[in-house]
Amino acid sequence: MYNGIINIYKEAGFTSHDVVAKLRGILKQKKIGHTGTLDPDAVGVLPVCLGSATKLCDMLTDKSKEYRVRFLLGRTTDTQDSSGQVLTQSPVTVTEAQVTAVIHSFLGDYDQVPPMYSAIKVDGKRLYQLAREGKEIERKSRQVHIEYIHIEELALPEIAMVVGCSKGTYIRTLCHDIGQELGCGAVMTHLERSRVGEFLMEEALPLSEVEQMVKEGTIDGHILPVERIFADYRKVTVDDRFRKLIDNGNAFxxxxxxESGACIDGESVRVYSQDNRFYGIFAYSSYEKRFKPVKMFME
Incomplete structure (x- = not known):
């Protein structure tokens, strides 16, 4: 079984679940999970967790992300992108200076209302399922954070930009909200996720390349070990006399x-045995003077 994270380039037309299903066939294993949904029309970075790394899925969804996006002013649709049914069309009379100012006004924290065509669950049902039934329900806004926006092209009514943002940010909704603020509406026409945490577009592998590497026996070099995700955590080695504790997933x-040195309350560390086997992430409690398990990755 493969254990670790592989950086997949999701191509247009595939859902994130499609990617996982195809990888299960290519890698001949069931224990696989993705780290954040991309719309079928969107392309780009999709880190996929394999084997014991599936315990990382929820942690990787928390990572910051970067997107390259194109959108068109003067139109709105029910999906907030160009694939949806047109709801309104308006003339675009705003200036480049006005557009630039409004775009930059979204930097920092802002309250974003998730779109109806999204995978968020309400009363056990996905919003997109309700939307396909012709239903629209009130959604609570959620605070998201826009770290940076770089405008790459301003050829009104089309705009291209790069956005760095927190988890849970809907880029098509950001485009929609910019259009609303400008008074003419907007729809997203193209979306590419260029980064998830440390996973970059330049290193992402299409499924066809993964399949070829599996046949050639070279895929191992492209699977990131779980412990690399925690490279900035301090390493702690348990004395072999007490190895049974970590073998059983217990605190120590x-x-x-x-190692010598002060232990810091609440600090998360990487825990190893003396033969350098990685066990997982533990957090230190100064009150109890011990390290307690947070996530275990032994097979």
Whole structure:
């Protein structure tokens, strides 16, 4: 079984679930999970967790993301992108200076109302399922964070930009909200996710390349070990005399580790045995003077 994270380039026409299903066939294993849904028409980075790394899925969805997006002013649709049914069309009379100012006004925290065509669940049902039934319900806004926006092209009514943002941000909704603020509406026409945390577009592999690498026996070099995700965490080695504790996923006391130095309350660390086997992430409690398991990755 493969264990680790592989950076997949999701092509247009595939859902994120399609990618997982195809990888299960290519890698001949069931234990696979993706780290954040991309719309079928969107392309780009989709980190996929394999084997023991599936425990990382929820942690990787928290990572910041970067998108390259194109959108068109003067139109709105029910899906907030160009694939949807047109709701309104308006003349675009705004200036480039006005557009630039409005775009930059979205930097920082802002309250975003999720679109109806999204995978968010309400009362056990996905919003997009309700939308396909012709229903629209009130959605609560959620605070998202726009870290940066770089305008790449301003050829009104078309705009291209790069957006760095927090988890849970809907880029088509950002485009829609910019259009609403300008008074003419807007629809997203193209979306590419160029980064998820440390996973970059330049290193993402299309499924066809993964399939070829599996046949050639070279895929292992493209699977990131779980522990690399936590490279900025301090390494802690448990003395072999107490190895049974971590073998069973139990907490251990600070005097059971090989390293010297002060332990910090609440600090998360990477835990290893003396033969350098990675066990998982533990957090230190100064009150209890011991390290307690957070996520275990042993097979």
């Amino acid at each position: 006391y600070e005097d059971m580790i090989m």
